[in-house]
Amino acid sequence: MGINFEKNSDFKNRLIIFVILFAAAIVVVIPYIWMISNSFKTTMETLMDPNHLLPQTPTLEGYERVLTGSPFFKWLGNSIIVTCTNTIIILFTSTIVGYVFSRFQFKGKEFLFAMLMFTMMVPAQVTMITTFLIIDGIGLYDSLLALIIPSFVNVFGIYLCKQFCDEIPKELIESAQIDGAGNFKIYWKIVVPQLRPCIGALAIFTFLEYWNDYLNPLIYLSSTERMTLPLALSYFSTQHSTDLSATMAAAALIMIPAAVVFLIFQKQFIKGISMTGMK
């Protein structure tokens, strides 16, 4: 009897949890489904019957217009260049600076670190105008470099990596020193492999940040062929009308690489996040 009772209450609990999670999942998933569904509708159908989930007359018109009627692959290339370059550079600078802050003793270290942390408190909008003036001043306006150079250093990344480096046993580093490895080799061969969960999480954060970035491309880019994908969504809108079908199709296409990256790094990402919580 007791066992039955336990099973019963277990089932009840599971049911309650399932219902709550299911409801939450619906709320999260519906916009995506709506987006995908609308990408297969004509603009007219979307405007007339936006709430109908399944397209009445499914069409690939939107996708066709995106892929053939616009420099979509150019934008995709731009987005890939900016996102991948930034992700790689940030992973490198964050891990190496985090390692230096964690393991090396030098004058003014605490002050420097405090200053870095302070910049994390300042919203990006505060420095937007000065950054724009500098970028324009050195002639990088309307160039992809304008999106890359200001992103060399990511304070959150440094902080995250420093926290992880603090947890690496110091004997591991000392052992490598005695084994004859120089500072960079220790960083590359010993520290970086230990930071794998942290690097996975940071890679996803950074990739998504730059892949989805709309504001910075809007500020620094002006010509159509230099646009990145999020900015390019506005290409399908004119002052008076929006090609909803093409916009939705483009949005659905943009999502794919982000989803792929997440799936690749998912395991590391979740480990990274849960470990960040512990420390």
Add this chain to the structure above:
Amino acid sequence: MAKVILDNIKKIYPHAKDEDKKKKKKKNNEPEKKTNLQITDEGVVAVQQFSLEIADKEFIVLVGPSGCGKSTTLRMIAGLEKITEGNLYIGDERVNDVAPKDRDIAMVFQNYALYPHMSVYDNMAFSLQNQKKSKEEIDARVREAAEILDITPLLERKPKALSGGQRQRVAIGRAFVRDPKVFLMDEPLSNLDAKLRNQMRAEIIKLREKIDTTFVYVTHDQVEAMTLGDRIVIMKDGFIQQIGTPQEVFNHPQNLFVAGFIGVPQMNLYNNCQLVKDGDTYKVTIMGKEYALTEKQCAALNANGVDSQEITVGVRPVHVAVSQDANAGISANVEVTEMMGSELHIHMTSGEQKTIAVVPIDYNTDEVIEQHSTVAFDFKAVHMHLFSNETGMNLI
């Protein structure tokens, strides 16, 4: 293979700013003193006046209680700690300012410090790769070392798939494969269980015959120190207490600390004993019983110019004889008896004074020393160690 010379080495850990603040706070409340390390304006003095000449291929053990500076000394030899004062030579080269990677030393850490992301093979090959050795040579040396340490089947495994003892072997193998000038070991056995520790201790002795290089070994376990070392350096509060062979430190401890530290069970120490000089001979009175010292002891005392005074006498538990006849010596009450198999440890009290005796068990007699019975113990003058009450130093 090289001699190592430590010449008047001193290590000061400067006060950290936060610690200063804490100290100031503590001063207002109650000062808390964890160790007896000397604290100066510059910082905490972890090691001082450390002078030692380690011969080529010698096995030196640094031993002492925690916080005595033994690990700090080892880390200074490794180059992991900066030397505040003094000179350190490896071979003929002064290496105070040489980076660890250029000292040609190998070190085994207490927690093994194996690189977790590398296989056993790569762990062992890492230092050779850094020396830019050819692949064939690396492979040959790693496999040879693995063979000697009996870890060949483990070469492809990652450290997390190994047991504690296996990790220890790999850590030794990693250091061994390099053929270093000096082999440093920082409490390498303290993470192992007792059985494995005994086994590994024997392996280290065997290994030493094969490696034939200079060893510096740190431990807090005096059994390890006695069994492994050619010479033992006993440290306390940053100072060397005695340097000597295991026999020397056991048979002739230089001071009370060494007397108490070396030997299990601990040496029995009797305070407030009267040493009386009578011409060229000496007598000592312990708990009312008078003993005439041997000729050899008297000669040594005379040579050192020792006068009549109050002293502390030490006697090893193996040298204490126990009799059930309460009048056969100094009377005592048996508190606890510990049966160790081949011998019996008898804990006795006479008033405040505690005495431990280790006596062999004779299974042929029915004579049993009962707990809480009254017995008598005695010892011979020849087994007595005489220490000055003032300085704690051995008078002989």
